[in-house]
Amino acid sequence: MALLVPLEQVGLEALALVGGKNASTGEMLRNLGAAGVRVPPGFALTTEAFRAHLALAGLEAPIAARLAGLDVSDLRALAAAGGWIREAVAAAPLPPRVAEELRGAYHALSERGGERESAVSVRSSATAEDLPSASFAGQHESYLNVRGFSELDRAVRACMASLYTDRAIVYRAQQGIAHAGVALSVGVQKMVRSDLAASGVIFTLDTESGFRDVVLITGAYGLGELVVQGRVNPDEFWVHKPTLRAGFRPIVRRECGEKRSKLVYGERAPRALREVPVPHAERSRFTLEDDEVLELARAALAVEEHYSGRAGQPTPMDLEWAKDGPSGALYIVQARPETVHAHPSGARLSLYRLEGQGEVLLRGKSVGAAIGSGPVRIVRTAGELEAVEPGDVLVAEMTDPDWEPVLARVAALVTDQGGRTCHAAIVSRELGLPCVVGTGAATQRLAAQQPVTVSCAEGSEGRVYAGRIPFRREEIDPAGLPTPRVPLLLNVANPDHAFRVAQLPCAGVGLLRIEFLVTHWIGIHPMALAHPERVADAGVREEILRRAAGAATPSEFFVAQMASGVGTIAAAFHPRPVIVRFSDFKSNEYARLQGGRDFEPEEANPMIGFRGASRYYDERYRDGFALECRALRRVREEWGLANVVVMIPFCRTLGEARRVLDELAVNGLERGRNGLKVYVMCEIPNNVILAEDFSQLFDGFSIGSNDLTQLALGVDRDSELLASLFDERDPGVRSLIEQVVERAHRMGRPVGICGQAPSDHPDYAEWLAAIGIDSISLTPDSLPGVARRLAVAPASERG
Secondary structure, three states: OOEEEHHHHHOOOHHHHHHHHHHHHHHHHHOOOHHOOOOEEEEEEHHHHHHHHHHHHHOHHHHHHHHHOOOOOHHHHHHHHHHHHHHHHHHOOOOHHHHHHHHHHHHHHHHHHOOOOOEEEEEEEEEOOOOOOOOOOOOOEEEEEOOOHHHHHHHHHHHHHHHHHHHHHHHHHOOOOHHHHOOEEEEEEEEEEEEHHHHEEOOOOOOOOOOOOOOEEEEEOOHHEEEEOOOOOOOEEEHHHHHHHHHOOOOEEEEEOOOOEEEEEEOOOOOEEEEEEOOHHHHHOOOOOOOHHHHHHHHHHHHHHHHHHHOOOOOOOEEEEEEEOOOOOOEEEEEEEEOOOOHHHHHEEEEEEEEOOOOEEEEEEOOOOOOEEEEEEEEOOOOHHHOOOOOOOOEEEEOOHHHHHHHHHOOOOEEOOOOOHHHHHHHHHHHHOOOOEEEHHHHOOOOOOOOEEEEEOOEEEEEEOOOOOEEEEEEEOOOHHOEOOEEEEEEOOOHHHHEEEEEEOOOOOEEEEOHHHHHHHHHHHHHHHHHHHHOOHHHHHHHHHHOOOOOOHHHHHHHHHHHHHHHHHHHHHHOOOOEOOOOOHHHHHHOOEOHHHHOOOOOOOHHOOOOOOOHHOOOOOHHHHHHHHHHHHHHHHHHHOOOEEEEOOOOOOOOHHHHHHHHHHHHHOOHHHHOOOOEEEEEEHHHHHHHHHHHHHEEEEEEEEEHHHHHHHOOOOOOOOOHHHHOOOOOOHHHHHHHHHHHHHHHOOOOOOEOOOHHHHHHHHOOOOOOOOOOOEOOOHHHHHHHHHHHHOOOHHHH
């Protein structure tokens, strides 16, 4: 009977002996050191030691009796049964042989580190946890910074008792797992001094969409418990896997969390852990340098690839990491299969959309993509959970694993604190529950019984609206959509939606308008960042510099934000093409950006004024265009996302086309270099008339039906007075489209369309297919209908 084993001597085959967590830790220690994965050494008290402990104390029969027939929905009965069992297990002394082996192993581990009594972590590891089908996240206890044998002895018995936490009892009942069939092992590992540095969580996929080609890393200062518990809003980093494997440095997105507090060791272990505030200067800094982010991402890839090989199928992973303060070394301290998105076969894509408007009461980070509504139920302590009714919107500072019995019956969850990898987020994903975390003040700003709508369907920002707003839910089976006879692409502007909509069966992105990024992610005129000294208003100039303070220079702020937005979308669709259109603001729109009025002329008709290509080589915007080019170079060359195709809008003449191409080359985006393709918008009649000549300068065309209609019919598309005359289906507009398709094809150039018409009018899409258009770019919600309309006929019908 093995009572204690070194972790490096066990692996996944030892699940019954050491439980899921310890088996996984041993698997990494034994196999992944050569791949650069650091894991703290240690040992495990086995499930045999646990059973011996219960047997010597005579607890097996009493425990079975108290759990037999227990109604886990009766919270009082659950608390009474669980409390009695835990107290009895923790109070019973360890069997002498177990205690003897524990003492010897602890002293050996301490000597291995050159210490008399090392600080260790003591973690529970049950036989039915960390499995692909059930995570048991947060169900059992862990104890940190345990030093000395007497503290270790108490922590081990407390871990054994935690097999019977109320939440663990409920979770087993919900999963259909027999209580008597589960045993617990206790893992003891050398403590990583992350209290002096940082720690966090890693997922080898995007947690909200299930998109598998990124690694998501979260981090905060101090011990990792505050991240897991949701008591801090951590930093977040997304790394693109395919280009990371190819040797690039693709940190395509990063978000700086508030990190207001951290958990550190007190003078006496282990109960003296204390939460302390983080200095303001440190809160605005990222917890990890780029090299450290990439090191963790490579370690996560190595773990995922190893587990996938063992399982014989792709196995996304959920890991915890810690940075040792004295040495700066990064460790993986836990690894388990991810459970929510682990089985993508037959997965359906649910698209939610609000069908009304309301006042935004709160904003935070969205978990999932669902929408829910109901009356507010504010819960501040576990004792208030009994009042929660089915359909309530549960509002709390944070959640606790003990709350899980009631979460299954609420309509939505809103928390003051937490990030996308905290306990509330993990449980909400498992339950399919709309959840907004990190709102900051939900418990203060919402009132009991107030009707609200919780929306996670608008990107990474979750919103809480006043009142019950109607919404629509559409469920799409991507595998069930037919193959269209014309490639369908998507119009995508918001990076927050990219990982989800990229799972639709499309050929790529036909239009990425960077105006959305400038407006929503940056909000400052590009020239005001290139030349803040030219901003006349001192207050505006100061605000611009304040907002850009986190970057090395104001220009770098623009480049980093733009690259992140474009890179996120390019990563989502990689290796499918993503056509990125350079900015096409009109002067009145640019003027509304912060600092914009100092750089924009006043025009009587901006719609046909200083816009598109004419800006890029003009001294009034040339330096702003250079920033756009720098951002796209970063995406293509530093991050390896060479699927980015660039496109020039509103290019009026051949001479202008040549000047813009020269400007691109000056800024390192020479057509043909590193496979770069440069497309041109076809939205001016001259683009059609001289299509053969434009074909010699560009690699393809994309028809902007809105502007082409405006200029063909002489109708200002912004004019409400003339709205009845604006029609992309007019015979004259159709004739221009037919002409450019024919002339471009004669020159061997592809022609797509990215205007709104085929999204609004499915019959228009059929006509485009009939004239030989090479691709149609659509809004994501219209793609399923157009795909069905343009379905390739079955072989029997084709003859």
